[in-house]
Amino acid sequence: MQKPLTFLASVVISATLALPVAAQDNPSVDTVVATVNGTDITLGHMIIARASLPEQYRQLPDEVLFSGILDQLVQQAALADTYEGDLPARVTLSLENEARSLTAGEVIERNMAMPVSDEDLQAAYDAQYADVEAGDEYNASHILVETEEEAKALKEELDGGADFAALAREKSTGPSGPGGGSLGWFGKGMMVPTFEAAVIEMEPGAVSDPVQTQFGWHVIKLNETRKTQAPSLESVREELELQLRQTRVQGAIEDVTATADVDRSGSEGIDPAVLKNLDWLE
Template identity: 65%
Template sequence: MQKSLTFLAPFVVAASLSLPAMAQEEVKADTVVATVNGTEITVGHMIIARATLPEQYQQLPPEVLFKGILDQLVQQTALEQSFEGDVPARVALSLENERRQLIAGEVIEKAMAADISAEDLAAAYEEEYGSAEPTEEFNASHILVETEEDALAVKAEIDGGADFAETAKEKSTGPSGPSGGSLGWFGPGMMVPAFETAVQDLEVGAVSMPVETQFGWHIIKLEDKRLKDAPALESVKEELELQLRQVKAQEKITEMTDAADVDRSAADAIDPSVLTNLGLLE
């Protein structure tokens, strides 16, 4: 398969090597920065080229990237112009797929950019949180050790009057040990099942018997618990808006696909392993 071209010129170049800069207010997407045998390369081409670079290159400052991107586009244009013969099937099909993907993406972007009404937002909030019961949250500390024998010994020390936090600092192998074993506040599903069950069975201030999880053996102290009400609309507004936009996108996909005259019958006779046969593109 064809490999994509990489920069043929180094990225790390002095800013002084780049082309003289125009005043920003004069520059537009169709502003020509170079020509190759009469073929224009514009600022727009350069912007798109930068946007498709790997993440690590996009972090470089524009003054470093400018000449490298321009060199790449000039080289690619010269190479394209030198091509003779029919365009290979793999290239033609790649261009068709890329065009299809980009235009479809534009349709989805427009669908997702539609205004979200206050009524839709309120309805989404009511559906998500309107009938939700307050959830119970716990504030607990634990001491993590490797064996049940070690856990029983720690439990005996705590029952004998040893300070839980100081014992955690001394003996816990978990990352919370240095902070006295504190895990802070957590709700349902945030801890592994055995640990969560043990916490739910404790009274505030009580210390558990040893509890085994995949991490080792725990001695748990329930510091406090509380009921957490549903969040205010403003605090989840962005999350709900994103959900609504995703719904709009999916509705657009379904609407357009259902409206299209689609015939998949020919696919039934195709062996799926054909997807790995690159030789068909030669």
């Protein structure tokens, strides 16, 4: 199928040739910037054209974009005026699809923009977080070595007063070694079962006996523990509002579709493969 004209490559070349654009007092979306064979081109047309450009073109200087977009719209208008006869089906159908899509999108945008009530927000928060039970989180460090003998030797050094972080930086084969073995905060299910089980049984400040996992042998130090709490309403307000708006839009789509006078009988018995017949659109 024929593709619409894309942003002209000459715009990039003109970056070194563009002249400053004179400012106009109080321009608006309806301001006419050019007329081609009696057809007006407005600032609104240019704004829409810029918004549809690939990101790399939108990075060009404003003066270059203004000149390039205006040139493109003038050229398109002039070319369109030379067309004779009926437009191909691919064009008229594309225009109909585009108008339908943009109008439906506007309905969705208006629905999304409607405010969410405090009552609905509180209800959504309660439904999601009211029954959340406080859990435990752990802050631990470890030294990972290959053999049990190495791990036992490390435990003896630590029991004798050696600095855990210094030993981790010197001896640990794990990626946390350079950071003194620190693993930061983690909750249940985030570590392999044997490692997690050992941590759960420890008291803050304690150092474990050697613990084996599929990664090797660990000597673990539990630094701190804390209880997890449900987030505050304010901290999740934006997330919940978005969820509520999306749910509201989906419900509106389903409702309006259900109440519309829809007859799909014309699609019955049609081979789905016909959608590949682009030749029909010529």
